[in-house]
Amino acid sequence: MFDVVVIGGGVVGACILRTLTRYDLKVCLVEKQADVSMGASRANSGVVHAGYDAMPGTLKAKFNVEGNRLMPVWAKELNVKYKNNGSLVVAFCDEDLETLHDLKARGEKNGVPGLEIISKERLFELEPNICKTAVGALYAPTGGIVCPYGLTVAAIGNAMDNGAGLLTNFEVASVDRTADGFTLISTNGQTVQARLVINAAGYNAGRVASAFGDDTVKIGGRKGEYILLDRESEGFVTRTLFCTPSKKGKGVLVLPTVDGNILLGPTATEVSDEDTTTTKDGLEEIITKAKTVCDNIPLYNAITSFSGIRAYSDRHDFIIEESAFIKGLINVAGIESPGLTSAPAIAEYVVNQLIARHFELKENKNYSPYREKDSFFMGLCDEDKNTLIKKNPQFGRIVCRCEQITEGEIVRAIHQNPPATTVDGVKRRLRAGMGRCQGGFCQPYITQILARELNKDLTEIEKSGLKSNLIVGDTK
Amino acid sequence: MKHDIVIIGAGPAGLAAACQAYDSGVKDIVILEREPHLGGILNQCIHNGFGLKRFGQSLTGPEYAQRYIDMVLERGIKVYTETTVLSLTDNKVITAISPTEGLFYIEAKAVILAMGCRERSRGALNIPGTRPAGVYSAGTAQKYVNIFGRMPGKEVVILGSGDIGLIMARRMTVEGARVHAVAEIMPHSSGLKRNIVQCLDDFDIPLYLNHTITKIEGKDRVEGVVISQVDQNKKPILGTEKHFKCDTVLFSVGLIPENELTKKAGVTLDRATRGAVVDQTRETSISGVFACGNVLQVHDLVDYVSEESAIAGRFAAEYVLNGKRDKQTVKLSAGENVSYVLPQQIDKGLDGNVKLFFRVTKTLNNCTIRGLSGEKEVFAIKKRVVVPGEMETVILPKEKIELIDGGLTVTICD
Numbered sequence: 001m002f003d004v005v006v007i008g009g010g011v012v013g014a015c016i017l018r019t020l021t022r023y024d025l026k027v028c029l030v031e032k033q034a035d036v037s038m039g040a041s042r043a044n045s046g047v048v049h050a051g052y053d054a055m056p057g058t059l060k061a062k063f064n065v066e067g068n069r070l071m072p073v074w075a076k077e078l079n080v081k082y083k084n085n086g087s088l089v090v091a092f093c094d095e096d097l098e099t100l101h102d103l104k105a106r107g108e109k110n111g112v113p114g115l116e117i118i119s120k121e122r123l124f125e126l127e128p129n130i131c132k133t134a135v136g137a138l139y140a141p142t143g144g145i146v147c148p149y150g151l152t153v154a155a156i157g158n159a160m161d162n163g164a165g166l167l168t169n170f171e172v173a174s175v176d177r178t179a180d181g182f183t184l185i186s187t188n189g190q191t192v193q194a195r196l197v198i199n200a201a202g203y204n205a206g207r208v209a210s211a212f213g214d215d216t217v218k219i220g221g222r223k224g225e226y227i228l229l230d231r232e233s234e235g236f237v238t239r240t241l242f243c244t245p246s247k248k249g250k251g252v253l254v255l256p257t258v259d260g261n262i263l264l265g266p267t268a269t270e271v272s273d274e275d276t277t278t279t280k281d282g283l284e285e286i287i288t289k290a291k292t293v294c295d296n297i298p299l300y301n302a303i304t305s306f307s308g309i310r311a312y313s314d315r316h317d318f319i320i321e322e323s324a325f326i327k328g329l330i331n332v333a334g335i336e337s338p339g340l341t342s343a344p345a346i347a348e349y350v351v352n353q354l355i356a357r358h359f360e361l362k363e364n365k366n367y368s369p370y371r372e373k374d375s376f377f378m379g380l381c382d383e384d385k386n387t388l389i390k391k392n393p394q395f396g397r398i399v400c401r402c403e404q405i406t407e408g409e410i411v412r413a414i415h416q417n418p419p420a421t422t423v424d425g426v427k428r429r430l431r432a433g434m435g436r437c438q439g440g441f442c443q444p445y446i447t448q449i450l451a452r453e454l455n456k457d458l459t460e461i462e463k464s465g466l467k468s469n470l471i472v473g474d475t476k
Numbered sequence: 477m478k479h480d481i482v483i484i485g486a487g488p489a490g491l492a493a494a495c496q497a498y499d500s501g502v503k504d505i506v507i508l509e510r511e512p513h514l515g516g517i518l519n520q521c522i523h524n525g526f527g528l529k530r531f532g533q534s535l536t537g538p539e540y541a542q543r544y545i546d547m548v549l550e551r552g553i554k555v556y557t558e559t560t561v562l563s564l565t566d567n568k569v570i571t572a573i574s575p576t577e578g579l580f581y582i583e584a585k586a587v588i589l590a591m592g593c594r595e596r597s598r599g600a601l602n603i604p605g606t607r608p609a610g611v612y613s614a615g616t617a618q619k620y621v622n623i624f625g626r627m628p629g630k631e632v633v634i635l636g637s638g639d640i641g642l643i644m645a646r647r648m649t650v651e652g653a654r655v656h657a658v659a660e661i662m663p664h665s666s667g668l669k670r671n672i673v674q675c676l677d678d679f680d681i682p683l684y685l686n687h688t689i690t691k692i693e694g695k696d697r698v699e700g701v702v703i704s705q706v707d708q709n710k711k712p713i714l715g716t717e718k719h720f721k722c723d724t725v726l727f728s729v730g731l732i733p734e735n736e737l738t739k740k741a742g743v744t745l746d747r748a749t750r751g752a753v754v755d756q757t758r759e760t761s762i763s764g765v766f767a768c769g770n771v772l773q774v775h776d777l778v779d780y781v782s783e784e785s786a787i788a789g790r791f792a793a794e795y796v797l798n799g800k801r802d803k804q805t806v807k808l809s810a811g812e813n814v815s816y817v818l819p820q821q822i823d824k825g826l827d828g829n830v831k832l833f834f835r836v837t838k839t840l841n842n843c844t845i846r847g848l849s850g851e852k853e854v855f856a857i858k859k860r861v862v863v864p865g866e867m868e869t870v871i872l873p874k875e876k877i878e879l880i881d882g883g884l885t886v887t888i889c890d
Binding site: 227228275276277278279280282283302303304305306382385386389390393394395396397398401402404436437438439440441443444448458459462463464465466467468469470471472473474475476 | 510558560562573574575576577578579594595597598599600602604605606607608609610612613615616619620621623624625626627628629630650651652690691693695696697712723736
């Protein structure tokens with residue numbers, strides 16, 4: 001019997017789980033996929049929003065500004081890549097400039113520090129590749145970028161190091177009410193008991209709430225497609241570039257990632273399932289719109305395209321509350337943008353306000369907020385590198401040449417919290433296979449290392465879980 | 477540590493360069509190879525057809541490699557395997573790492589870059605669809621099949637008719653898989669004619685020219701693909717879609733020289749070849765740093781890689797023995813219907829003929845290859861047919877080189 005079970009291994013569930021382990025509680029997270037960070041948290045812009053976008057008084061505004069303040073602290077403790085690169089909302093006409101003044105006023109009301117409207121001269125100085133048609137911009141110095149799946153993996157890993165449990169391949173099928181809580185039953189027949197449950201199931205939060213008997217959580221999905229450019233394009237832009245929202249709609253973002261790639265996107269298409277298919281129209285839209293933001297985008301450096309489903313609620317604000325119908329069920333749903341930014345602040349609120357009503361929160365004396373980086377080796381000094389290789393020669397064997405990841409780091413990621421059990425799991429933790437060859441060279445070796453370490457046959461190793469096996473049999 | 481010549485990569489380029497450098501008088505040579513075995517990608521190319529030019533007989537990839545491995549070992553050239561080079565500086569200091577040696581530095585008098593190339597990935601093409609398991613570059617599939625002895629799939633569609641794709645179409649078929657189609661976006665194959673015949677025609681595998689994959693389906697594992705015909709602008713034509721049920725998609729859509737080390741060292745690269753800019757000695761913009769094989773330009777045949785690498789080996793040795801040369805370089809450039817010319821520079825101060833390598837941008841019949849220096853025609857050679865899939869060469873004798881004034885542009889016209 002757990003005190004608290006969190007449903008959903010996305011960034012929101014991850015941050016809540018981590019915050020729970022600060023206290024003397026028995027906690028566990030259940031995730032329907034083979035790995036954590038498999039939904040919206042693996043495929044989004046990675047933007048740490050400053051907080052001028054949300055309407056004053058909304059939960060979005062409150063948690064965005066607070067999350068923006070917490071993010072560098074969390075990133076430092078968890079060793080997650082974060083950069084305070086600043087963001088620019090670019091105006092291309094006089095009407096846009098007016099909107100910028102509104103945005104600035106709104107941001108100031110929300111408590112965003114340092115907002116400034118800058119001239120086009122200053123803008124071109126900051127970002128020389130912006131289209132020459134730009135007339136000015138709103139500069140938000142507190143804007144940042146973070147690795148979204150890095151944060152999710154690290155928060156769950158740190159929570160597990162502090163005693164939390166993790167059950168993957170656990171998709172909630174039904175819920176039984178018990179005398180002191182709930183029994184969650186998964187589609188593959190596993191059960192977990194909890195006194196209190198947090199529903200952080202993202203796009204599936206409505207379905208999960210219904211399984212408890214709460215039909216009031218209404219969730220929709222919007223697909224966002226992206227194009228990623230190789231790190232060869234690093235420096236093309238250094239700040240996060242937004243278009244000024246207008247009647248013509250929202251443009252796409254052009255921004256750097258924390259790893260030095262350039263990201264273009266997202267689109268926004270209503271969807272009725274979790275299908276993350278990229279489309280010809282979507283990819284063309286990204287290119288067309290990105291060209292209205294920047295000149296000479298090095299599109300020949302594209303290395304991949306992908307999409308994610310962003311869940312939103314019919315309230316068009318976050319839902320963060322105990323269910324009015326089911327005592328002991330806390331819904332944290334509809335966490336659309338700026339959800340990533342808000343996640344640490346949401347976690348603080350959920351635990352210290354909502355959970356505190358149910359449990360007396362006693363400090364976990366053994367809690368450590370720190371987690372070591374998964375890909376740490378190349379950051380060491382030469383002497384430390386050699387000491388480590390002597391102790392374990394696997395650290396001297398480079399498996400992923402593009403990102404310079406050693407076998408030692410891969411083996412470590414397979415065995416540490418949360419364990420990487422798939423090829424994509426290794427990739428998200430270490431970037432092995434995320435570089436310019438996209439795993440062409442290292443994937444066979446990573447598959448082999450996974451099979452060896454997990455004591456499985458190559459045919460049982462999956463790309464991302466379930467039936468995504470890479471090898472189907474033997475040659476003749 | 478210090479060595480006269482350090483060679484990065486023990487594929488066919490590195491091995492051939494090492495042998496020639498040794499035979500040209502430099503004995504202190506080391507080769508750094510990231511894989512556990514020498515031979516590079518040849519080890520997974522178990523089909524034959526290698527060595528017809530170099531050895532006058534048809535060898536398999538591993539056999540071809542073994543000939544050079546034996547030559548390297550006979551000469552006692554020092555080899556470090558499982559050793560990855562992390563960086564190269566412009567003053568020729570190499571940082572490398574291996575499980576047995578740890579992290580170490582080598583100061584080299586001359587460096588030969590022989591890192592080969594990589595395959596272009598699906599992402600570079602922005603093909604819409606899902607991202608399931610079962611999408612491989614052809615070379616990755618080749619590794620699974622030929623090195624691991626495991627099958628990456630049974631029902632296959634291949635995009636791109638590059639040689640590796642063609643070879644894998646046959647290989648997968650022989651191993652019991654069904655190859656439903658090879659789609660090629662261009663109106664012509666980028667592979668060798670003999671591979672089209674021996675790998676597709678002989679196995680009744682259809683080749684769809686002017687076609688590309690427009691959708692990949694399947695959530696966990698590939699379940700199907702859609703291929704469509706394209707117009708002259710390479711845009712898919714609506715209504716021409718063909719659906720194939722399959723569990724595997726192989727990409728053979730081009731090779732890219734692996735020049736990350738080169739670039740970080742500050743070597744000037746050629747946008748067209750994506751390799752270093754070199755003169756006829758294969759010396760790059762950094763004095764004493766040479767490049768050869770597929771890291772310099774993607775060759776059609778390994779025999780040509782060996783030939784080019786011997787040049788780099790010889791001149792790297794001369795550099796070590798005689799020091800830096802004064803150069804009188806003239807620039808070569810690609811003109812009409814030519815995508816690139818290599819070398820990009822000729823040092824007029826050197827004796828001997830220079831073999832020019834270049835590729836054409838489209839198929840041309842009964843055409844003339846011309847070398848123009850300003851208004852002056854340096855050479856003109858008639859050809860019955862030239863195709864983009866096959867590299868063209870012209871030997872420029874010393875007396876013709878003398879005629880070059882300023883620069884030389886190579887063109888091909890009807």
